Amino acid sequence: MIAATPEPPYLAVIFSSQRTPGDEGYGAMAERMVELAREQPGFLGVESARDAEGFGITVSYWRDEAAIATWKAHGEHAVAQHLGWEKWYASFQLRVCRVEREHGKGGA
């Protein structure tokens, strides 16, 4: 679902990843992380899509750098990051960006 973000500027974290085969607890943890992210101060929204080959993109939107730093350091999230590195992701890239402008059709 398209996130209903406020007027730019705000920040986006683009997380692109290739999953390893098998679930290995990933699905439940991914759901929990979205639930937890939504409770964080400065969280603005999240969008996520993963294809049948296990390649996925999750974009989370944040008010400022402090919000991103707090979320990155969250204890439960830190455990998930570690497991992601160790077993869930064959490869990933995380990009922190400043959203400068946007437009769209419906939904957001």
Next chain:
Amino acid sequence: MIAATPEPPYLAVIFSSQRTPGDEGYGAMAERMVELAREQPGFLGVESARDAEGFGITVSYWRDEAAIATWKAHGEHAVAQHLGWEKWYASFQLRVCRVEREHGKGGA
């Protein structure tokens, strides 16, 4: 596949969309647009994932605003944008961002 982008800063265009049902020529046009984008000056890479429910995220990476503007105005791309608005996308949001930092594991 994770795009092998250069050191930041560079620009990212996050295109989040919900497809309408049925193909209606979308698949072929989407492939053609990626092929064409790769030929554009200032193109740095592209990543794309769409789930079984038709929600997708495509992120394209660009050297600068001039590269984005030239691609936006490309004739064949303009036709695709029009068809996207008219029939392929129930909703979409396009966000232009400046990538400030990144890190990852493998692949990129």
